[in-house]
Amino acid sequence: MNKTGVLLLSHCGYSFMEELISNAAKHSLESFVLSSLPLPANSYRIQELQEKSAWLAVSENHALTWEDVEQVMQELAAQGYHIVCCLSVWEGYRTLMAKANQILGVADMEPAQVELLLNKYQLRQQLNQAGLSQVNSVLLDEHTWIDLQAKGKPAFIKPVTGIASYATFRLTTDKSWQDIEKIQSEIATDLIYSSIFSANRGFMAEDYIPGQEFSFEIIAVDGQPFVVAIHEKIEVDESGSAVLENACVAPPINLNESQLPKARAWIETIFQHLQLQWGCYHLEARCYNDHWEVIEINPRVGGALISPSVSILTQGVSMTQLWLNNLLYQTAEEQLQQKAQLAKFDLGTETYQQSPMSSYFRVYFAHAGRIRTIQQNICCLEPELVQVSLKSGTEVVETAREVFLGQVLWAIPQDKKNELLPKLITESRNTIQVDYE
Incomplete structure (x- = not known):
């Protein structure tokens, strides 16, 4: 067995593990998984991860600590395993990932940079002081x-x-x-x-920040940020105790060719000020009267179906793949190759090569109550990906956060976007239908 691989940090047995393990295998790398303890209802995940990874450790608690990561790195080294980098999509482990990569000598964010982005108050203060926010x-x-x-x-x-x-x-x-x-x-x-x-x-x-909301999917290589995709949030529900982002389309439909370069330049100014030189970012922002404001900058890949959505736009390269490449391609020659690839996807630049496909996805959220039935309905376009998280009989309790019921992703030929997208937006609202008792 190959003893060279990627250390993957899993939260309670999940955190895109199958996707990350598959990405590592494409580089002929093993997956060494450290997971926090799954919840009792999901204890089967331990066996699943055991079968899919080359090495697995599970902590005693539902959240990993730096001591857990440090101990596993020492155990792997003692057993003759070589870790090339550490990766986690779970935001709560991003600082742990940065610390591990620092020890491994892998170019990544500094732990202090991660902490700044995670502290939304401190980030807003710093952007204000630099004149990069008026909020x-x-x-x-x-x-x-x-x-x-x-x-x-x-x-x-x-x-x-x-x-x-x-x-x-x-x-x-x-x-x-x-x-x-x-x-x-x-x-x-x-x-x-x-x-x-x-x-x-x-x-x-x-x-309160008014305007249309977007997310920017960004990979930074040696101080140069590349905007791989821009998702426009075409349905956002602010009626409850949690903002629910119901539907996204990429490339955006309400940014014209003159606005894209301005948005791209704005991103670059922010990254230069914050000195964000390496890593993967999901930057959420709103545009109002041609003025941009940051909502938050997440030092990780976007959630929901952002990663496979990017794969549609790039014709086969997901956002998690690009992030792993960012950690693996460390030599000067590899960095040049990475930059050349990313430049083709970089919206708002002269090197951008328009994709023949657009992506659209809808997220379905559960409400409080006991689920009687869940069914999938047909709409005007066959989906690329369907994920249903809950099942009949599940009791959903009222909570102040989003509760995923399911999500569906569609690939739209660019030349049919004007015809299909309006139909898809309407019909997709009922693609996953749930009835409560």
């Missing part, structure tokens, strides 16, 4: 909450460090500080997500 923000306590409500200025609430749209909502008169306290209690008992919030940085409020 004001404040740390929340009961006093500042009451003050903001009294002023009546449009504001948006979110955790300083968060994930899965947990407790992200507009400040309205029908909400109270007690709602925040209730959410904090909910987070503390959420075994999957509580570790993300363990730093107890609390909540923040910032000016």
Whole structure:
């Protein structure tokens, strides 16, 4: 057996493991998996990962620590295994990944850079100080909450460090500080997500950012960012306690040829200021009156179906593959090859080569209640990928975060986009249909 491979950090047995293991195999590399303990209902994942990886370790707790990673790196070395890099798509392990790559001598983000991006309040302050944001923000306590409500200025609430749209909502008169306290209690008992919030940085409020929302999928190589894809969020639901991003299309349909280079230049300015020289990023932003504002910069691949969506646009190279390439291609010659490949996908530049395909995906979220049936309906275009996360009989409890029911991805020929996309947007709303008892 090949003893050279990639150390993959899995959260509770998941975190795109099958996709990452497949990507490593394409480079003739083994997968060494370190997973936090799966929840009891998902204990079967240990056996599945055991069968799919060359080496597996499972921690005693539902969240990995640096001590877990350090110990596994020492064990692998003692057993004669060679780790070429470390990779994790789980945001809570991004700092652990950066520390591991630092030890391995792999070009990656600095751990301190990861921590800055994860701290949404500090990031907003730094962008403001540099003149790269006009959005004001404040740390929340009961006093500042009451003050903001009294002023009546449009504001948006979110955790300083968060994930899965947990407790992200507009400040309205029908909400109270007690709602925040209730959410904090909910987070503390959420075994999957509580570790993300363990730093107890609390909540923040910032000016509400109007406009159309987009996400930029970015790979940075030796100080040069490449915008591999731009997804336009064509349906966003802000009505509850979590923002639900229902449907995305790429390339975007509401950015014209003159706006793309401006957006691209804006991204480059931000990356230069933050000195983000290496890595994979999912930058969320809104554009209003031709002005761009960052919502957040995630130091990882985008969630939902972003990675396979990128694969449609690039004709076969997913976002996770590009991220692994970024970690593996370290020599000057390999970096030049990587840059040449990424330049073809880089929207808003002269080197961009338009893809013959567009991608569209829809995410379906569950509501509180017991699921009676789930069915897939036919629409105007056969999907490329269908994933259903829940099943009949599942009891969905009310929560302040997104609860995935399923997601579907379509590939649209560019020359038929104007004809098919409007139909697809409408008909896809019922592609996955769920009935509750």
